[in-house]
Every structure is written in structure tokens, then in C-alpha cells.
Amino acid sequence: MSTVTPEAPSDGAPAEAPQRHPLASWFYRHPRTRLSLLLLLPLGWLLVVYLGSLAMLFVTAFWQVDSFTGQIERAFTFDNFVEIATDPAYYQVALRTIGIAAAVTVLAALIGLPMAFYMARVARPSHRALLVALVLTPLWASYLVKVYSWRTMFQPETGVIAWLLNPFGLDSPGYGALATITTLTYLWLPYMILPLYAGLERIPDSLLDASADLGAHTGRTFRSVVMPILWPSLVAGSIFTFSLSLGDYITVQIVGGKLQMLGNVVYQNFTLNLPFAAAVATIPVLVMVVYLWAVRRTGALDNL
Amino acid sequence: MGAPRAPATIEPRGQHGMSASADAAHVADAEGAVGASETAVRLRGLRKTFGDVVAVDSVDLDIADGEFLTLLGPSGSGKTTVLRMIAGFELPTAGSIELGGRDVSQRPPFERDVNTVFQDYALFPHLTVLQNVEYGLRVKKVAKAERRQRATEALASVRLDGYGDRKPSQMSGGQRQRVALARALVNRPKVLLLDEPLGALDLKLREQMQVELKAIQREVGITFVFVTHDQEEALTMSDRIAVFNEGRIEQIGTPAEVYERPATEFVAGFVGTSNLLRGEASLKVLGLEGVFSVRPEKIHLGDPSQPLADGEHGADGTVAEVVYVGDATRFVVDLDAGGRLVALQQNVHRTSSDVAGLRGSRVRLVWRRDHEYRVHG
Known part of the structure; x- marks a missing residue:
């Protein structure tokens, strides 16, 4: 080829000799440096912003506010936790919060599972991307707009739900636990559908065929093959819906x-008694730790 | 024509079940070939379309009890679709499927007495090997003690005793393949369907599994319907082969029949090397009109002066290509009469260094007349 290239270098090297990239080749020889540079930003973020603030939360939870001056006393004490544990008002709020988060999670799973199944296994492959985009569209709108629109819908007597139920002689349930659960389920549903969709899409058709081939009818295949394989995805989705609901205020x-x-209690105490707010805020963290530990015990995460 | 016999004529073999619409008499005849009395699977006018695409078209096939039948064909020829219709994963667009005399055409897989070994094995990843094998029995509510015993026996029969507690992910490809086999066989189905089960294995393991599969089939006496695109595999293992092309059966017969007496050009080309004389060449060389097939190993390579004995045909030509393949050498010869033939010669005395010099030399190809067969387009 150099014979047809008049401007071939005189030292006889072919015209297409690889160009030199000194910096790139230095990095090629030093893979550890490369890796460090790659992870510098995310690791810095994780350590300083995430773990740092979490550590501050825990430390603050053991401080106190001087009742006269309103200043924070940086002395170690269990008083905040003792107050939460002994005042029925607080642990009732805690139990109610866990109950609402659990209800949201169960509801999201019940709605999300058939939806994800349709998206991953029934819909034509060419339609799947579109369906995923549609599931995500609610996330494009502002949180507040969505919540306020649910407020309008739940409006007693004049809201959409009241209008729908009127023919049956019923009124909107109004504002309360039911409206909260409904709204939270609506908000976090995409976070349940997406892991379920990803999990279902990974199951090869042949596994379902094999189960039917071995005599299992459709329901049995769902119970004995699909659900066990899908379990980690369901857990992943439930971690989203559960933790997001736990922290909402x-x-x-x-x-x-x-x-x-719980979030309201944190919010109310935030300015007046920061250490107490921090102590309340550790409850959802602890609940999540217990939840993850329990999930681990079921073996759901063994095959991840 | 069913029973294998020494071919003695070059009579056209058009009646050789060459199209899918082989009539019942022929099918019955072919059954006689494997000495079985009952029909395990009966397909009639089977057709499957996916949208505008016709995957399977008017397939008639009778598979005898205890037979090892291979559906052979290139990818997209419809062989896997036929298997999936027998299993029930696809419902036929038209036609009927009978299993043991019972019409199951519109039945779901879980109501059919067949089991399948899948190409990707399809082992349940969340279950242990033993639980995988037990699955079918558990679904059918077989008592725990019995199903444990049968599953353990099934694992032993595929030489996997002691592997029951492992997860499929901890097994090699060949071992998974055997688990899949045990999982199907433990249910004692009437018919076992195998969808290219050896495709993912490397050559040595594949050859070993071919022998093992055949032995297991003889042992259990279950009808095997085996799908493959590998003609060698088909010839090695089968009692009969159904050659598929474009959704239809081109020929049904024993391995010897299909190989020695291909009914159509497609079969001649797909099973073994296509070695055809046609048009001018067949007129000049054989004095006959039509297309004729001669298998490469049946052709003897002589020098141009060699006289032809009685019952022999010969054609002169020039060696165009010489391919050394170790135990043999393939000579591609351009015939003076037009066309080209391949002759395969065992390397009894020849070595690779002798071979190269033979290109361009003049040769006479000689074969016995009873080794040439008329094929149909």
C-alpha cells in the first residue's frame, strides 16, 4: 500500500502507522490510577455527602436541647429514644407509618405485577420500550402537582371520586389514611413496575414451556417458577415503595x-428540637435495616 | 421399500415419500421397517403460519412406538415448529396431532403425555438438581418418598448420582444436559421430544452424548423425536430420518436410505455432500436424462486410461481442487462433459505432501452403476 502512497514517510514506515497518544498510553500502563480517577467523584460524594450526613444524623440523635436557652447540648444521652419509646403518641405514629408503607407496598405489588407481566411477556417486543416510557411519564410531572391533583380528586362532595361513587349512594372517603395510601401508591408505582418488568423479561420462555411440559397448569407455573425467580425483583421494588413511603411527609x-x-414529626421538631427530630428520623432507617435483614433471611438475595 | 436392502437399480425413486404428502400405505410400510406395531405420534396435514410466514405446511408423519425419529433440516425449515406443536407450545393452524391414538391438537402442553428436552436445557435456576428432576412428579402429586426415589434413580441413570443438591448454575453444560434428560425421563412419558439438545456442547462431548442418548433410548424403550440440523448426528442416532425443507418433509427413511438414495436434490445436498450430474453431463456420462446423485466415497479415482468394467460408469476430467482432511482427501474434479464431482479417497498410502501436486492432473472417475440415483428437483 505504501507503493501507491507518494507521501509515505522516507524511513519506510507505512503511512498508516498508529498515532502516538502519550497520555492515553501512560494510563493504559497504570490501570489503578485509571480506576481511582474514575471513582474519585462518586466515592467522594458517597463518603462526604451521603455517609457523612447519615453519621451526623445518628450523632445528633443522641444530643439534647437545653429547655431554657433552646441551644443544642452536645452531650451523649438516650433521652430522645426513651421519650419516643415511652410516649404512646410517638410509637403509634411509628406503627401507623409502617402500616401505611406496608399497605402502599402491597397495593403497588398487586397493581404492578400484572402490568409488568403484560409489558414483559405479552406485549410485542417493539411496544415494550413505549410501555416503559408510559410507565415513567408520571415521574416527569412535579410531585406537588400530582399530590394536589389527588387532593382535588378526593375532595368530599365535589371531587371526582365523590362524583364516581355518588350513583352508589356513597361519598368520597375524604382526606385520611385511604387517600394517603392511594396517593403514595400512585406516586411510587413506577418504582415497583420497573424492577418487576426487568425481572420478568429476564425469565426465558423455555422455563415457562418446561414447566407446562412437566404438567404444571398456568397458575402452578406462576407459583412454582415465576414467583420464586421474580422474588428478588419484588423485594427490590418493595424496598423503593416501602422506604419512600416511610419517609414521606x-x-x-x-x-x-x-x-x-413519622415525617411530620420530624418536620415539626426540625427547628425547635433538632436532636429529637434526628432520633425520630432514625426510626425509618432502623425499620429498613430490619426489613432488609428479614429479606436476606428468606434467601431472596442469594441469587442476585 | 421400507426394509434396508442393497440397492440394485437406478430406477427413479419418486415414490420415496419425497413430499410431505406421503400416503398412508408408505407410512405404514416405513413403520414396518422399525418393526413396531403401534403409532405413538400421528401427524396429519399439519400446518402452522406465523402472520404471513408459513412455517410448516401439510406435514403427514407417523412415528412408531419405541422409534428414534429425527427431524433433520436447516434452520427455518420448520422442524422445531413441528416439535413444538407435538409438545403443545404452539397450536397448529390446521391439521391434527394424535398421541397414542388420542387427538390432542388443541390441548395445552400440561395435558399431553410427552416431555421435552430443551435446547437451552431450561432448568429451573431456583431449584436444586434433584428438585428440578422431581418437578414433574411434584406437580402430579406423586408421594414424596416415591418421587424422591424415582428422581434419584433418574439421576443415576444419567450418571449424576450425588449431584442432587447442586444448583444448575454449578453444573457444566454436559451435566445440565443430562439433568434435563433425567427431568424429562423421570415422568416416563410416551414420547420424548428433544430440541437440538446437543447443539450447545463441544464436539467431543456431543459425540459422547450421542452414544449415551442412543443407549438410554434403547434401555427405556421410549419413542424419541429428535430435532437437529446436524446430518451426521441424524445418521448416527436415528431409526428413521425425516428431512425438512421450507416447512415440508422432503424424504422419510432410514439413515441408509436417506444417505444412499436421496429422493430430491435438496436431500442429496443437505445430507452429505451434494454430488450431482445433470443436463448435458448426465446425458453424456450416463446416457440418461435427469439429475443423478453419486456419493463422493463411492467414486474411485483412476488414471484416464483405466478401462471401465461391466456395471461401471466413468467420467474423465481435470482435478480442480485437492483438500487434505487427514484420514481422507477430497478431489474436486471438473468433468469434460460439464459440471463437477467430488471424489473422497481414503489416505491409505497418501500423505499431505503427496496431495498438492495432484491439482490440474487428468483423471478418470469410476463408480458402480448401482451407486447412482436419480433425484428430483
């Missing part, structure tokens, strides 16, 4: 009526 303010969740 705006939805419950807008559609919850007089209902209080």
Missing part, C-alpha cells in the same frame, strides 16, 4: 387530613 400533609406520619 408532604403527601400526608396534603391529602392525609389530621393524619400524622
Whole structure:
């Protein structure tokens, strides 16, 4: 080829000799440096912003506020936790919050599972991307807009739900636990559908064929093959819906009526008694730790 | 024509079940070939379309009890679709499927007495090997003690004793293949369907599994319907082969029949090397009109002066290509009469260094007349 290339270098090297990239080749010889540079930003973020603030939360939870001056006393004490554990008002709020988060999770799973199944296994492959996009569209709208629109819908007597139920002689349930659960389920449903969709899409058709071939009718195949394989995806989705619901305080303010969740307690104490707010805020963290530990015990995460 | 016999004529073999619409008499005849009395699977006018695509078209096939029948064909020829219709994973667009005399055409898989070994094995990843094998028995509510015993026996029969507690992900490809086999056989089905089960294995393991599969089939006496695109595999294992092309059966017969006496050009080309004389060449060389097939190993390579004995045909030509394949050498010869033939010669005395010099030399190809067969387009 150099014979047809007049401007071939005189030293006889072919015209297409690889160009030199000194910096790139230095990095090629130093893979550890490359890796460090790659992870510098995410690791820095994780350590300083995420773990740092979490550590501050835990430390603050053991501090106190001087009742006269309103200043924070940086002395170690269990008083905040003792107060939460002994005052029935607080642990009732905690139990109610867990109950609402659990209800949201179960509801999201019940709605999300058939939807994800349709998307992953029934819909034509060319339609799947579109369906995923459609599931995600609610996330494009502002959180507040969505919650306020649910407030309008739950409006007693004049809301859409009241209008729908009127023919049956019923009124909207109004603002409260039901409205909160409905709204939260609506908000977090995409976070349940997506892991389920990904999990279902990974199951090869031949596994379902094999189960039917071995004599299992459709329901049995679902129970004995699909659900066990899908379990980690369901757990992943439930971690989203459960933890997001545990920490929510705006939805419950807008559609919850007089209902209080842990987030509201944190919010109310935030300015007056930061250490107490921090102590309350550790409850959802602890609940999630217990939840993940329990999930681990079921063996759901063994095959991840 | 069913029983294998030494071919003695070059009579056209048009009646050789060459189209899918082989009539019942022929099918019955072919059954006689494997000495079985009952029909395990009976397909009539089977057709399957996916949208505008016709995957399977008017397939008639009778599979005898205890027979090892191979559906052979290139990808997209409809062989796997036929298997999936027998299993019930696809419902036929038209036609009927009978299993043991019972029409199951519109029945779901879980109401059919067949089991399948899948190409990708389809082992349940969340279950252990033993639980995989037990699955079918558990679904059918077989008591625990019995199903444990039968599953253990099934694992032993595929030489996997002691592997029951492992997960499929901890097994090699060949082992998974055997688990899949045990999982199907433990149900004692009337018919076992195998969808290219050896496709994912490497050559040595594949050859070993071919022998093992055949032995297991003889042992259990279950009808095997085996899908493959590998003609060698088909010839090695089968009692009969059904050659598929474009959704139809081109020929049904014993391996010897299909190989030695291909009914159509397609079969001649797909099973073994296509070695055809046609048009001018067949007129000049054989004095006959039509297309004729001669298998490469049946052709003897001589020098141009060699006289033809009685009952022999010969054609002169020039060696165009010489391919050394170790135990043999393939000579591609351009005939003076037109066309080209391949002759396969065992390397009894020849070595690779002798071979190269033979290109361009003049040769006479000689074969016995009873080794040439008329094929149909």
C-alpha cells in the first residue's frame, strides 16, 4: 500500500502507522490510577455527602436541647429514644407509618405485577420500550402537582371520586389514611413496575414451556417458577415503595387530613428540637435495616 | 421399500415419500421397517403460519412406538415448529396431532403425555438438581418418598448420582444436559421430544452424548423425536430420518436410505455432500436424462486410461481442487462433459505432501452403476 502512497514517510514506515497518544498510553500502563480517577467523584460524594450526613444524623440523635436557652447540648444521652419509646403518641405514629408503607407496598405489588407481566411477556417486543416510557411519564410531572391533583380528586362532595361513587349512594372517603395510601401508591408505582418488568423479561420462555411440559397448569407455573425467580425483583421494588413511603411527609400533609406520619414529626421538631427530630428520623432507617435483614433471611438475595 | 436392502437399480425413486404428502400405505410400510406395531405420534396435514410466514405446511408423519425419529433440516425449515406443536407450545393452524391414538391438537402442553428436552436445557435456576428432576412428579402429586426415589434413580441413570443438591448454575453444560434428560425421563412419558439438545456442547462431548442418548433410548424403550440440523448426528442416532425443507418433509427413511438414495436434490445436498450430474453431463456420462446423485466415497479415482468394467460408469476430467482432511482427501474434479464431482479417497498410502501436486492432473472417475440415483428437483 505504501507503493501507491507518494507521501509515505522516507524511513519506510507505512503511512498508516498508529498515532502516538502519550497520555492515553501512560494510563493504559497504570490501570489503578485509571480506576481511582474514575471513582474519585462518586466515592467522594458517597463518603462526604451521603455517609457523612447519615453519621451526623445518628450523632445528633443522641444530643439534647437545653429547655431554657433552646441551644443544642452536645452531650451523649438516650433521652430522645426513651421519650419516643415511652410516649404512646410517638410509637403509634411509628406503627401507623409502617402500616401505611406496608399497605402502599402491597397495593403497588398487586397493581404492578400484572402490568409488568403484560409489558414483559405479552406485549410485542417493539411496544415494550413505549410501555416503559408510559410507565415513567408520571415521574416527569412535579410531585406537588400530582399530590394536589389527588387532593382535588378526593375532595368530599365535589371531587371526582365523590362524583364516581355518588350513583352508589356513597361519598368520597375524604382526606385520611385511604387517600394517603392511594396517593403514595400512585406516586411510587413506577418504582415497583420497573424492577418487576426487568425481572420478568429476564425469565426465558423455555422455563415457562418446561414447566407446562412437566404438567404444571398456568397458575402452578406462576407459583412454582415465576414467583420464586421474580422474588428478588419484588423485594427490590418493595424496598423503593416501602422506604419512600416511610419517609414521606408532604403527601400526608396534603391529602392525609389530621393524619400524622413519622415525617411530620420530624418536620415539626426540625427547628425547635433538632436532636429529637434526628432520633425520630432514625426510626425509618432502623425499620429498613430490619426489613432488609428479614429479606436476606428468606434467601431472596442469594441469587442476585 | 421400507426394509434396508442393497440397492440394485437406478430406477427413479419418486415414490420415496419425497413430499410431505406421503400416503398412508408408505407410512405404514416405513413403520414396518422399525418393526413396531403401534403409532405413538400421528401427524396429519399439519400446518402452522406465523402472520404471513408459513412455517410448516401439510406435514403427514407417523412415528412408531419405541422409534428414534429425527427431524433433520436447516434452520427455518420448520422442524422445531413441528416439535413444538407435538409438545403443545404452539397450536397448529390446521391439521391434527394424535398421541397414542388420542387427538390432542388443541390441548395445552400440561395435558399431553410427552416431555421435552430443551435446547437451552431450561432448568429451573431456583431449584436444586434433584428438585428440578422431581418437578414433574411434584406437580402430579406423586408421594414424596416415591418421587424422591424415582428422581434419584433418574439421576443415576444419567450418571449424576450425588449431584442432587447442586444448583444448575454449578453444573457444566454436559451435566445440565443430562439433568434435563433425567427431568424429562423421570415422568416416563410416551414420547420424548428433544430440541437440538446437543447443539450447545463441544464436539467431543456431543459425540459422547450421542452414544449415551442412543443407549438410554434403547434401555427405556421410549419413542424419541429428535430435532437437529446436524446430518451426521441424524445418521448416527436415528431409526428413521425425516428431512425438512421450507416447512415440508422432503424424504422419510432410514439413515441408509436417506444417505444412499436421496429422493430430491435438496436431500442429496443437505445430507452429505451434494454430488450431482445433470443436463448435458448426465446425458453424456450416463446416457440418461435427469439429475443423478453419486456419493463422493463411492467414486474411485483412476488414471484416464483405466478401462471401465461391466456395471461401471466413468467420467474423465481435470482435478480442480485437492483438500487434505487427514484420514481422507477430497478431489474436486471438473468433468469434460460439464459440471463437477467430488471424489473422497481414503489416505491409505497418501500423505499431505503427496496431495498438492495432484491439482490440474487428468483423471478418470469410476463408480458402480448401482451407486447412482436419480433425484428430483
